[in-house]
Amino acid sequence: MIKFVGLRREGLHQVDQQEFLRIKNVSKTYPGVLALDGVGMEVLKGEVHALVGENGAGKSTLIKILAGVVPPDENAEIYIENELIEIATPLDATGCGIAVNFQDLSLFPNLSVAENIALGVEVIEGKPMINWEKVAAVAKSAVAEIGLEVDLNTTLEDLSVAKQQMVAIARAIVIKSKLIIMDEPTSSLSNKEVEHLFEVILDLKEKGISTIFVSHKLEEVLTISDRITVLRDGKYIGTYEKSELTQRKLVSLMVGREVDSVREKRSHDSEVILEVNDYYKWGNYKDISFKLHRGEILGLAGLVGSGRTEIATSIFGLNEPNSGTMYLEGKKVRIKSPESAIMHGIALIPESRQLQGIILRKTVRENIALTSLADFRGTLGLLNTGKEIALVEKLIAEFDIRPTSYEMNVQNLSGGNQQKVVLAKWLSKSPKILIVDEPTNGIDVGAKAEIHKLLRRLANSGVSILVISSELPEVLALCDRILVMRGGRIVADFNNDEDATQEKIINKALFG
Secondary structure (H helix, E strand, C coil): CCCCCCCCCCCHHHCCCCEEEEEEEEEEEECCEEEEEEEEEEEECCCEEEEECCCCCCHHHHHHHHHCCCCCCCCCEEEECCEEECCCCHHHHHHCCEEEECCCCCCCCCCEHHHHHHHHHHHHHCCCCCCHHHHHHHHHHHHHHCCCCCCCCCEHHHCCHHHHHHHHHHHHHHCCCCEEEEECCCCCCCHHHHHHHHHHHHHHHHCCCEEEEECCCHHHHHHHCCEEEEEECCEEEEEEEHHHCCHHHHHHHHHCCCCCCCCCCCCCCCCEEEEEEEEEECCCEEEEEEEEECCCEEEEEECCCCCHHHHHHHHCCCCCCCEEEEEECCEEECCCCHHHHHHCCEEEECCCHHHHHCCCCCEHHHHHHHHHHHHHECCCCCECHHHHHHHHHHHHHHHCCCCCCCCCEHHHCCHHHHHHHHHHHHHCCCCCEEEEECCCCCCCHHHHHHHHHHHHHHHHCCCEEEEECCCHHHHHHHCCEEEEEECCEEEEEEECCCCCCHHHHHHHHHHC
16 A cells, blocks of 8 residues: 655644535436436535545536536535535636636646746736736745745646646635645656645645545545545435545445455466567667567556656557567567557557547547448448447447447546547457556546456457556556566566565665
8 A cells, every 4th residue: 555654734623614615406417317416515614525436426527517617407506605606607616716626637738837827817807918027926926835846937738747736736826716626636646746746735724725636546535535525326425534434435335336356366378479679769768678478468567757658659659669679479570650550459548548549529439430440431432330330339338338328529428438438449459469558547446347357358368468557556456467667677577476566566666
């Protein structure tokens, strides 16, 4: 278990027992889907309040309602400091003291740090001209308040994800937010970055600022939160003191059943399907050599920045190495593009599904069918829609993608169901080698168990799988063999037997 040893303060005793937010009878209906069903909850002043549930439980919908992005159904009641209010627009939410840091952060990557932090103040105040000196001063004060060391003139997209997360929090502070909602804030952060984020959250708590912490990482939820609200299938299940819950009990409340993650003993074919020899890419990795056997699940573990993703993209033809050789089924190949990789039976599930894995404004059908369009051509070159829809419906059922409407835009699905669409899209091509980068990032525990079962089933059918994951329990539960990376090199190769432990992997990742 990861221990956030640097955290100084925690405990509900520090929370003001006065309510800041109370919602009652909040429902939201989309065509054919009841996303929220009469949900109610309260958030206290200065409280760290976790919101958990499976994908499709209604968390994202509730966040959007509180952000003023979507309206609730009639008869919903939202109270801020005991006053009934209406949140019809994002500006309404801001005016009520609510700031939402969505998973994609909703920042402006082409603007500077200072502009991202402080321009909102000018907008809210309705100033006809921007006072750039004030923008700089406000931004400087905000980053100092949260301990962020950064050049205010730096373009946001040039910062790490962790620093962008801090910029989003600084922006919330300058608009005098009393409640900050953080949606999967740690999904792309290292352990050290998570610890820093938690320190900032606790600093906010001491100032009386409330946080709603939305995460699938239950270990973090049980570390940082005071109370935890559980949603399931759009319904309110309950709110619990952290001391009442264990991780196992919390999982059971979320999914309505017991879910176990066990290390499964597997055997695989001894035939080598992929061999990488002496791969080198300047600034990315060096001396990379390994073998992947048919039907094997091989894990790549290590800290963020250790070179794991860069190796995966090189194998897929997106990041050609400067030197080294690759063999597929004993034949030397040179893969210089994704098209070449696909032709050789290699598929890649990328780390960022929204940026690289799906087309958000296209439908589920269009996304799943994207890799197989050539298979649906009729004799005159026209698209055989019947054949296309039959495949898409089969994959929707197989992957339990919800809602089941194949004409729904992917951007309207939860993160877990979006990930299932990415998996379905690539597995429709029946690859020989499947590379999966962070397979369950942002996915709830129920869906995570199902994806693990799916990957094991694929491996048992002969598909060779390379898994990159920052979650060591996932690596240990899923993989047959584990390579550990540090500083662009492979520093350990563990067979996943009883001798492979989190402590050994972390030690190798930190010290080599």
